[in-house]
Amino acid sequence: MSAPAPSPLATVVADPAHAPARQDEVLTDAALAFIAALHRRFTPRRDELLARRAERRAEIARTGTLDFLPRTAAVREDPDWRVAPAPAALNDRRVEITGPTDRKMTINALNSGARVWLADFEDASSPTWENVVGGQLNLIDAYERRIDFTSEQGKSYALKPADELATVVMRPRGWHLDERHLTVDGRPVPGALVDFGLYFFHNARRLIDLGKGPYFYLPKTESHLEARLWNDVFVFAQDHLGIPQGSVRATVLIETITAAYEMEEILYELREHASGLNAGRWDYLFSIVKNFRDGGAKFVLPDRNAVTMTAPFMRAYTELLVRTCHKRGAHAIGGMAAFIPSRKDPEVNEVAFQKVKADKDREANDGFDGSWVAHPDLVPVARASFDAVLGDRPHQKDRLREDVHVRAEELIAVDSLEAKPTYEGLRNAVQVGTRYIEAWLRGLGAVAIFNLMEDAATAEISRSQIWQWINAGVVFDNGRKATAELVREVAAEELAAVRAETGPDGFAAGRWEEAHDLLLKVALDEDYADFLTLPAYELLG
CATH class of the missing domain: 1.20.1220.12 (Malate synthase, domain III)
Structure with a gap:
């Protein structure tokens, strides 16, 4: 007897008695078929690229160094190519707020006054099945303007008028994480394809009708080949659902040390869908430790709070990112201001706000086009820093930073720190x-x-x-x-x-x-x- 034919749908592996509310609105047969198509087409390549990560890590352990790729020199040396022009909704990104997609945060982030909300299914979200499904529902409800929230204290939250809301840029999980609640042919689907696939399936057309589009932040990318995979996912998804090619825009987080050596190549692979690059911090330092963990004393980092963005090797990284983005017509987005204001100590807040201001002043003066904050109270602080430099301009991509020349060894000069x-x-x-x-x-x-x-x-x-x-x-x-x-x-x-x-x-x-x-x-x-x-x-x- 022949084996049964594989199901055309992704299979939900979850306890029906404890299914998240309104799960069926997200996990429709058509959506599950789309997830299955993405999985069958792209997961084998994902697997190969994860294996390549391990090979590259072994090479770093053997050589103790990294360099720009000789085989892609032609991409870096070609002066002519540019990424696609930014859509109107992503042309001004001077302040972006980040946070998970729970109901309260969805409303507060959209209402925050920031230009962009990074709606996070990755580092700021614990991937419980309830969070995975509920986050998708909250975004759908927000676009349909049927979202509200009442706290335990009785405070009500509702959306402001549409023209006052932040533009959503959604961050799916990284390539390394699987989603055990959805399987295809007996294998869990990568969380990245689940998050992207459900969001794109339900919202791409809806967002275009709203004058925006399906915009994404891509996390933990380690090479231009991983960016190429994402680009192929975008092309397939747009074609499969009849969405105009080029509707997707992606901003890549340069939060791994290997990606820092391939910034131009990453933009090149995504150029029809690229929007910019972002300079993360903690994941970037984590990646340095992970890759050079056996590199001896020269790679030992001091306390995490002692590694500021003014450290020489961090300056090299951020200045190279600005130069790379502006050379290719992309936005350069700065790092996180993570301070959460105290309700009890205004003096603590005053000191912290001054530090945030100094950090955002530095980014704006270095050429960044925008930056991140974690709390709505920091939005006006960051906005003032960028307003002072940008004025009425939406960005400063015309500032090419041709004065920046970063050598390969400067990006890993951890021993330049005195702390x-x-x-x-x-x-x-x-x-x-x-x-x-x-x-x-x-x-x-x-x-x-x-x-x-x-x-x-x-x-x-x-x-x-x-x-x-x-x-x-x-x-x-x-x-x-x-x-x-x-x-x-x-x-x-x-x-x-x-x-x-x-x-x-x-x-x-x-x-x-x-x-x-x-x-x-x-x-x-x-x-x-x-x-x-x-x-x-x-x-x-």
Whole structure:
């Protein structure tokens, strides 16, 4: 007897008794057929590219360096090519707000006064099935203007008029994460294709009718070949659903060290769909540690808060990004202002706002066309910095930064920093890592910790630095050596502090023990986990 023919639909693998509300509105047969088509066509290439990541990491471990690619020199040297012109809705991007797609955030972000909202299914979202499906529904409801929200305190939230709303740029998950709740031919579908596919299927035509379009941020890209895969996904999706080619626009986060050496090639591969590049921070530092973790003392990073964007190797990265974008007609978008204003301490807010202003002033004066904030109260601060430089212009892409000349070695000159790891830096890494992972396991991807909005990238750099400091035998400022035993001691102290802070009932209601154990696993295991969200996903409800 022959085997049954494969289903033309993606299969939902979830408990029907606990299905998210209105799930059937998202997981229609037509949408599941589209997901299946994307999976069958593109997942094999995704698999090959993930294997190539491992090969490249092995090469970095062997050589201890990186360089611009000789085989793509012709792309970099060709002065003539440009990315597609920006659509009107993405021409002015001076302030962008980021956040997950829960109902309250959807309304607040759209109403924030920012030009763009990065609607995040990735680092700021814990990928519970409820969040995956609910986030899609919230965006559909927002475009249909049938979204509202009432808090437990009775405060109501509703959308402003359409012309006052931010433009949505949606960020799907990275290529490395699978979605276990959707399978095709017995295999889980990559989360990237689930997030992209459901959003595109339901909203591409709707957004075009609204005078905008299906716009995306592409995370954790490691090479121009991965950008080429995304471009092929866009071409196929537009053709498959009868959407005009070129409707998609993508901004790529340059948040891996390997991608920093392929900025022009990434824009070239996406040029009919490219909108710009973004300079991330924590994921970029995480990528440096991950790729050069066995590179010796010259690659040891100090405390994460000591690595500012003014560090020489970070300046090289951001200035190269601005020059690359403007050379090719793309937007250069700056990094995150993650401060969360205090309701109790105006002095703390004043100091933090001045730091945010200085950071955004620097970005605007360096040539960036816009930047990120994590909270609506920071929108006017960042806007003032860019208004002062841009005036009535939508961007400053005419500022070509031809004065910038970055050598390959400057991008990885970590030893140009004078700061060193400290014991308090270790304690902070344990505190933030534990607190973030615990929230993530409860389904929260964007978490306010010590007045900063933290996401998965924060936890990644925290656990990576712990791993690196131990393996490099770092001796801290108090004379104590970084060891697994010391980390376990600090982690136990943090767990006790949380127990005292939350009380017995609050502690029991959380997932603190699991978070503690997972942090120690990904920070102390000899075999370094590529992403902590992979083992964490196995624990996610």
